[in-house]
Amino acid sequence: MARHLITSAIPYINGVKHLGNLVGSQLPADLYARYLRARGHEVLFLCATDEHGTPAELAAAKAGKPVAEYCAEMWQVQSDLAEGFRLSFDHFGRSSSPQNHTLTQHFAARLDAAGLIREVSETQMYSHADGRFLPDRYIEGTCPNCGFDSARGDQCDNCTKQLDPVDLINPRSTISGSTDLEMRETKHLYLRQSVMKERLEEWIDTRQGWPVLTTSIAKKWLNDGDGLQDRGITRDLDWGVPVMKGDQPWPGMEGKVFYVWFDAPIEYIACAQEWVDAGKGQDWERWWRTDKGADDVRYTQFMGKDNVPFHTLSFPVTILGSAEPWKLVDYIKSFNYLNYDGGQFSTSRGRGVFMDQALEILPADYWRWWLLSHVPETSDSEFTWENFQTSVNKDLADVLGNFASRVTKFCRSKFGTSVPEAGAQGPDEARLIADLTAKVREYETHMEAIEIRKAATALRAAWVLGNEYLQEVAPWSTIKTDEAKAQMQIRLALNLVRLYAVISAPFIPDASSDLLKAMRAEDAAWPEDVAQALTALPAGHAFDVPEVTFRKITDAEREDWQGRFAGQRG
RNA sequence: GGCGCGGUAGCUCAGUUGGUUAGAGCGAACGACUCAUAAUCGUUAGGUCGCGGGUUCGAGUCCCGCCCACGCCA
Numbered sequence: 001m002a003r004h005l006i007t008s009a010i011p012y013i014n015g016v017k018h019l020g021n022l023v024g025s026q027l028p029a030d031l032y033a034r035y036l037r038a039r040g041h042e043v044l045f046l047c048a049t050d051e052h053g054t055p056a057e058l059a060a061a062k063a064g065k066p067v068a069e070y071c072a073e074m075w076q077v078q079s080d081l082a083e084g085f086r087l088s089f090d091h092f093g094r095s096s097s098p099q100n101h102t103l104t105q106h107f108a109a110r111l112d113a114a115g116l117i118r119e120v121s122e123t124q125m126y127s128h129a130d131g132r133f134l135p136d137r138y139i140e141g142t143c144p145n146c147g148f149d150s151a152r153g154d155q156c157d158n159c160t161k162q163l164d165p166v167d168l169i170n171p172r173s174t175i176s177g178s179t180d181l182e183m184r185e186t187k188h189l190y191l192r193q194s195v196m197k198e199r200l201e202e203w204i205d206t207r208q209g210w211p212v213l214t215t216s217i218a219k220k221w222l223n224d225g226d227g228l229q230d231r232g233i234t235r236d237l238d239w240g241v242p243v244m245k246g247d248q249p250w251p252g253m254e255g256k257v258f259y260v261w262f263d264a265p266i267e268y269i270a271c272a273q274e275w276v277d278a279g280k281g282q283d284w285e286r287w288w289r290t291d292k293g294a295d296d297v298r299y300t301q302f303m304g305k306d307n308v309p310f311h312t313l314s315f316p317v318t319i320l321g322s323a324e325p326w327k328l329v330d331y332i333k334s335f336n337y338l339n340y341d342g343g344q345f346s347t348s349r350g351r352g353v354f355m356d357q358a359l360e361i362l363p364a365d366y367w368r369w370w371l372l373s374h375v376p377e378t379s380d381s382e383f384t385w386e387n388f389q390t391s392v393n394k395d396l397a398d399v400l401g402n403f404a405s406r407v408t409k410f411c412r413s414k415f416g417t418s419v420p421e422a423g424a425q426g427p428d429e430a431r432l433i434a435d436l437t438a439k440v441r442e443y444e445t446h447m448e449a450i451e452i453r454k455a456a457t458a459l460r461a462a463w464v465l466g467n468e469y470l471q472e473v474a475p476w477s478t479i480k481t482d483e484a485k486a487q488m489q490i491r492l493a494l495n496l497v498r499l500y501a502v503i504s505a506p507f508i509p510d511a512s513s514d515l516l517k518a519m520r521a522e523d524a525a526w527p528e529d530v531a532q533a534l535t536a537l538p539a540g541h542a543f544d545v546p547e548v549t550f551r552k553i554t555d556a557e558r559e560d561w562q563g564r565f566a567g568q569r570g
Numbered sequence: 571g572g573c574g575c576g577g578u579a580g581c582u583c584a585g586u587u588g589g590u591u592a593g594a595g596c597g598a599a600c601g602a603c604u605c606a607u608a609a610u611c612g613u614u615a616g617g618u619c620g621c622g623g624g625u626u627c628g629a630g631u632c633c634c635g636c637c638c639a640c641g642c643c644a
Contacts, residue, residue: 216574216575217574217642220573220574220642220643305574305575305641305642306642336575336576336640336641337640337641339640374582374583378575378576378583378584379575379576379577379640380575380576380640380641381582381583382582386581387581387582387596390581390596390597391582391595391596393607394595394596395595397607397609398607398609398610399609399610401607401609402606402607402609402610403606403609403610404606405605405606405607405609406605406606406607406609406610407605407606408606409605409606410605410606411605413605414605453583453584454584457583457584457594457595460595461594461595464610464611467609467610467611468610468611468612470605470606470610470611471602471603471610471611471612472611474603474604474605475605476603476604476605477603477604477605479605490605548607549607550607551607552607
């Protein structure tokens with residue numbers, strides 16, 4: 001029994017996420033959280049929406065809503081979808097929460113006191129009509145190099161030349177289209193990450209067994225070129241955490257907010273406070289403060305590879321630089337990308353399957369199984385409808401679902417709907433139990449190491465053992481000569497259904513719970529002792545024949561979906 | 571252009587610190603069974619482990635060079 005803090009990278013508030021986003025962080029984090037809870041560990045699993053920054057403001061403007069209102073609505077949408085996919089967050093917070101405001105300002109004050117913040121003057125394009133400074137990519141104009149009339153402030157998409165906004169001929173705001181722009185001087189705060197380089201490197205070197213993907217990305221940023229660079233942590237925006245030194249004003253920083261990358265990871269901590277303030281738990285500090293009990297907490301973060309630099313470098317700079325006893329991450333599990341049918345998923349182009357659409361066509365478990373068993377752990381992986389169809393049909397419908405079906409229906413027709421009582425186990429059963437024990441232990445090992453694809457393979461192999469056993473002992477033949485023996489075989493097989501439901505729950509929670517309900521199982525404890533777990537349903541125990549646990553995806557459906565999701569999101 | 575991750579059976583992927591005939595699932599062929607969601611189980615076929623060198627008694631596994639795909643950055 002241990003204590004585990006688990007966080008998933010927080011999804012940006014702007015719009016519904018696609019399956020690539022889901023499988024890159026939230027879903028594997030949920031798998032791990034569910035597994036650890038099932039093993040009896042104390043788990044705090046947190047996620048939130050990342051709400052600040054220009055894209056949120058622009059999306060709100062496009063929707064014709066105040067940004068706060070827009071974010072509140074989108075939080076609800078994302079929260080509902082998370083529930084739809086059975087993501088078992090203890091709390092789904094918001095980076096715009098008052099708790100995060102206070103904490104972000106607190107960290108800024110601590111970092112400043114430690115001499116880790118410096119002020120930098122820079123010039124930036126200001127739009128009078130929009131009443132704001134414009135980031136490079138929100139400025140367009142004619143390229144001085146090739147004459148292309150929609151060159152962006154940072155680069156011309158036509159001739160690929162690198163540009164500075166001041167180079168553009170007739171620059172205009174992409175927000176309002178206004179050409180009333182001027183270069184203005186503005187001051188910003190920079191986090192002096194460069195002075196923390198040695199300490200970070202030392203810390204990363206002591207991290208044992210981190211995935212190559214994680215450490216190689218971190219090392220690269222640490223040592224590439226001139227080494228780790230200082231980064232701006234403030235922006236001239238309205239929507240965000242106001243720049244303050246704790247609860248005191250920050251002279252010269254009036255009207256500015258912290259840059260989104262600075263406040264977003266701090267939300268991991270603030271989210272624990274939100275969890276308490278929402279009445280769902282108590283004493284968040286024992287999860288986050290090593291001076292208040294968090295020393296024995298194991299903290300695991302899940303994220304896509306694009307988020308690694310922030311979690312291995314920037315956020316640790318915030319934590320270490322504060323010189324306060326905050327919990328640092330123990331293990332970072334990062335993922336590659338999931339591609340869609342020969343290309344990338346794309347939020348901006350609406351390419352691929354989005355979370356809301358996925359749930360419209362199939363229940364969550366179908367997606368969870370495919371996504372988790374194909375999670376891009378070692379390299380990018382690819383979603384194709386053919387692969388999805390065959391995996392779901394074979395693994396879920398034929399191997400697992402049909403097993404439950406054949407066992408319960410056979411029992412009903414021969415012995416009725418209660419667990420038959422006669423017969424004693426022999427060598428065939430001993431062999432099955434030995435094989436199954438080995439497989440379950442293997443599954444546990446992979447789950448503990450967060451080797452998700454291997455865990456899925458082991459789980460599936462455990463399902464197959466049941467079918468092998470039935471085929472081998474053939475109760476439909478046994479019953480003709482030795483009815484007591486057939487009863488024993490079926491009693492064991494019924495117990496297998498229950499055991500499968502228990503161990504499969506982290507992957508397919510709904511189907512598991514349906515199967516447990518059908519078996520009328522009270523006991524859903526983890527099978528520490530497999531032989532004993534296979535006696536949980538005693539002789540005479542009544543059960544129901546489950547509804548079809550997993551239905552098959554037909555060729556017609558597959559073709560229909562393939563066409564429907566081929567192009568733009570409608 | 572720099573960097574990163576990869577390139578292993580038709581497909582999706584495993585291959586620990588180099589060691590006997592390179593593995594699994596799917597797909598294919600054949601067979602068994604008939605309880606079950608035309609499900610299940612078994613057997614077989616199939617790979618010069620991207621290419622070329624090198625180190626070694628021995629390399630998919632280490633070193634060098636090259637090619638290809640994807641991604642990140644400038």
